[in-house]
Structure formats: C-alpha cells, structure tokens
Amino acid sequence: MNHVAVNNYILDLDPMNYADAYFYNAMASYKLNKIEDAEKSALKAEHLDLRTHFPQVHLLLAEIFARKDHYAVAIAQMQTYLALAPMRKTPTTYGPSWQNWKN
DSSP states (O other), X not given: OOHHHHHHHHHHHOGGGOHHHHHHHHHHHHHTTOHHHHHHHHHHHHHHOTXXXXXXXXXXXXXXXXXXXXXXXXXXXXXHHHHHOTTSOOHHHHSSOGGGGGO
16 A cells, blocks of 8 residues: 555545645645646645645645646636735746746
8 A cells, every 4th residue: 555545544534634634645646646636635635724724735736727727726726825825935936837827
C-alpha cells in the first residue's frame, strides 16, 4: 500500500479535523501527477478549512484547474488566494503566469 493510499484511508476515518492533512495529501498527489486525486483532496481541505489556516490550498486549486484548462475557476481561486494571503509569495513566482489564463 503506498503512502497516498494510507493517507486517504486515515483521512476517511475522521475527516472533520484534518483540513491540513487533506491539503498535504493534495500536494503529494499533485507532485505525483495524480491531478484528480489532488483536486479531490484540495476541495476537501478547502471545505474543512473554515478559519482559512491554509490559504495556499486556493493556490494549489488554481494550479490544478489551470492544468485542466478551467481558467475561469483557476482565476477565481487565484483571486481568493491573493485576498487571503496578500503578503505571501506572488503567484508569478510560484507557477504558471496566471495573468495569461484569461487569454
């Protein structure tokens, strides 16, 4: 059993207290090029992160949606990230140039 599968199993035992675990699971899945799994975990993290401890989940979701050519959703996620974390690393240094997603 691989680490992502074990993590998914653990998260499913008690998903209510693990926004951070879902975020890290989403990052791991994204790095392993498992985009659908990454999206699923990132959306769970977003849903559970009521106090926005992980604004970077929106940055990850923007990357995921841009990769899937869902640019309108990617832009919305990027704007949410920028609203929640204006002093963090800028999106242009993180990944694809999100300003070009509108084109």
